[in-house]
Amino acid sequence: MVRSNPLLGASSTSITPAQDINHTQLMFQLSQLSPEQLQGLITMAAIRGGTHQPPPPVPQEPNTQLQHSMIPEGNRNVLTSGQARGTRFSGFEVDLRLISEAHIVSSVAPPGTSLNAPTSRREPPIDPSLLETSEISLVMAEVKGLRAELEELKRARHSASDDDGDADDENDGRQRKRKRTKRRSLRSEHILSVKTDRLNREQKETRNELHGMVKREMEELTGITKKEALPGPTTPVPAHTDETNSDHRQLMHSKLDRDVTDAKNKAIIMRAAELVFKEQTDGDLRKLKHKDVKFTEADLRSFATAVLRSWKRRFEAENNGEKGRKAKLQAQKNKRHQRQRTLKAARLAVAELYAEIHDGADPSCLLETDWMTEEVSSLDTSDDEEKEAHRQKMVQAARLTEKEIECGTVVLEKIKPLFRSDEVDGIYEELDQLGRKKQKESGKTYARKPRADLGRTRVQPPAVSLYPFMVRESWFEDHIAGTSLEDNFEVLPEDPEGFGSNP
């Protein structure tokens, strides 16, 4: 099979299978090298390709001699044949195939005898002062960039496959090869974008710190802050004045009516990630609490994208009628759910006390958020008159004073789930009493929104499986049996210890 190496470009001639170096594989191998090793390879390739200006005579180091001597006769012919085409990097022509071949040669050499020798014992192959001005330094910059990119990919692969981290670097080449063939997803490319429960404490803290930094950077770049209304598509872009250095600069204008992939949005994401990455990888400017947690610029881009999505959502809720309505509904639902959780937490707080009174019967397992009474502040209707009439009923049921009514005191209406049996209702009632008693004994009483019970109930079965003793028989027979709801809930095989049929 003959195919061209994409890295060598269109001008590349056909090459034999032996010379066919997979781009990714090659870059991966190159990434394993130290800067000195790369420097050696580039120098060798340049010399063999005839593009390298010979440096002034310098004492030949043992290792550079070894590098040279390690090239077998056949490969030397290739290197010197001049048939391989070059790739132009910043005005300097260097043959990547030559580099790759030189690398293959070096990679099979015994450790310590070639390029694999420890960095500390190696000297630069040419006078370092020459590198500063020579074209090689430009190539080095290019290669350095590629190395950084490959480091990101390598780290991502490690984090995606397991949590062993750097230990994988010690694995043999066989395992590495297996890993390389693994399919990559975008998620796996981001160290800090893996599921947060797979991160350790330091990584989580660093993640939060970086997220905050990226967000602040984006706020500065766009002028968008939490308190202000989000700018619309036609809002003029104001000039930003930095009072500390009188630097007048134009704010970057986000397009919140467009996707995060929109060119302007993308530019903001890239810029914010770049600025934070530069700052937080700079030894002097780095402010992160944990100095050794690794992260990539891709992580920061991912965070920046999430920030922009969040703004976009807010913008749409403010400006799109249908989406705004949905957002309001969701907020209402969240609020109700939150109250159920509060109720659960309050009952959980006295569960131990309950168990002490009832021979160790622990009611904690009966406290699912989903099983708690709902508390709603208004009727779900768009009819204002109906709403007001319902409020009046609540106000009366809660026995509000005239003053409280005038102040618009909010009353929460209890909506009891109909599935609950008398026994479980009794347990909840006792827990609530214990809670009230506990608070009374502490001598502290706090203002709470008044509650009203107008007798409304919820027929829907809960999503969480029920214990048999919790189910009200009449509810099942009247509302569930024989209906489509019958398949919508599940009853556990037996009651918990201390309750129902398991006293």
Place this chain on the structure above:
DNA sequence: TCGACTGTCCCTGTACACGT
């Protein structure tokens, strides 16, 4: 009287799952 502390309620932002 005032500041510190605490409980309650709710908003906001983040994380995750899922569909496209």
Place this chain on the structure above:
DNA sequence: ACGTGTACAGGGACAGTCGA
């Protein structure tokens, strides 16, 4: 890869209590 729906943690606002 992206948008969307949803759950939930964190923290702010507010109000009541307590002790100096």
